Amino acid sequence: xxxxxxxxxxxxxxxxxxxxxxxxxxxxxxxxxxxxxxxxxxxxxxxxxxxxxxxxxxxxxxxxxxxxxxxxxxxxxxxxxxxxxxxxxxxxxxxxxxxxxxxxxxxxxxxxxxxxxxxxxxxxxxxxxxxxxxxxxxxxxxxxxxxxxxxxxxxxxxxxxxxxxxxxxxxxxxxxxxxxxxxxxxxxxxxxxxxxxxxxxxxxxx
Numbered sequence: 001x002x003x004x005x006x007x008x009x010x011x012x013x014x015x016x017x018x019x020x021x022x023x024x025x026x027x028x029x030x031x032x033x034x035x036x037x038x039x040x041x042x043x044x045x046x047x048x049x050x051x052x053x054x055x056x057x058x059x060x061x062x063x064x065x066x067x068x069x070x071x072x073x074x075x076x077x078x079x080x081x082x083x084x085x086x087x088x089x090x091x092x093x094x095x096x097x098x099x100x101x102x103x104x105x106x107x108x109x110x111x112x113x114x115x116x117x118x119x120x121x122x123x124x125x126x127x128x129x130x131x132x133x134x135x136x137x138x139x140x141x142x143x144x145x146x147x148x149x150x151x152x153x154x155x156x157x158x159x160x161x162x163x164x165x166x167x168x169x170x171x172x173x174x175x176x177x178x179x180x181x182x183x184x185x186x187x188x189x190x191x192x193x194x195x196x197x198x199x200x201x202x203x204x205x206x
Contacts, residue, residue: 035153037050080149136152139182
């Protein structure tokens with residue numbers, strides 16, 4: 001079985017005219033680029049357009065990739081730039097609707113009736129995940145990319161700094177503040193939900 005080609009090898013082949021290598025790069029990073037653009041734009045349609053823009057840019061500007069950073073870091077930088085261009089355009093066009101949550105987070109769960117307890121657990125996890133996604137999307141623009149790249153996609157502070165043109169201390173500071181904002185928001189959400197549940201229990205006991 002042939003060894004998996006590195007990104008650098010695929011880039012080299014694509015520069016030589018091998019479009020199959022470009023398609024392989026797309027298949028490797030399309031999902032991550034879309035996830036990042038969706039969290040930044042908060043809108044499924046915008047994220048899809050950003051993804052298209054990203055790979056058009058990669059196709060046209062592959063010769064400008066100097067290899068000083070990894071290909072994935074270069075692609076993330078293009079994604080972030082494209083997403084923020086989309087956000088600026090959206091601010092100029094107030095008619096563009098903003099979706100609070102992507103459609104995939106709205107999918108219903110189907111489980112047999114005899115697994116009622118397991119269903120509740122799965123549903124709770126689903127709701128917690130949706131709440132976290134929503135909280136991430138509502139982070140301020142200067143903090144959201146840092147959190148997504150660092151905590152969601154697992155990049156190092158150095159890599160995030162190169163992508164966003166920030167110093168490592170700035171990355172760490174914004175990451176810390178974004179974590180605090182998320183923690184406070186989710187804490188308020190869960191406390192509110194707990195109060196609602198307690199009121200329902202009291203009403204049912206009457």
